[in-house]
Amino acid sequence: MKCKNLEVWKRSCRLSVEIYKYFKMCVDYGFKDQITRSSLSDAGKNVIITQKKLHEGQII
Numbered sequence: 001m002k003c004k005n006l007e008v009w010k011r012s013c014r015l016s017v018e019i020y021k022y023f024k025m026c027v028d029y030g031f032k033d034q035i036t037r038s039s040l041s042d043a044g045k046n047v048i049i050t051q052k053k054l055h056e057g058q059i060i
Helices: 005-023 029-056
Strands: none
Touching: 005 029
């Protein structure tokens, strides 16, 4: 199953976009960079966990 077809991937990507938009005007660049990078990292982690559960036959 491709990760882009998973609902968790779609929702995580939308959330990441919203986070980028929210912090767009933030002048604390270190904080902004940390928050936006972590939002993308979380999207990837959610997909990995979901794919693992699907592979193991667990009900989500």
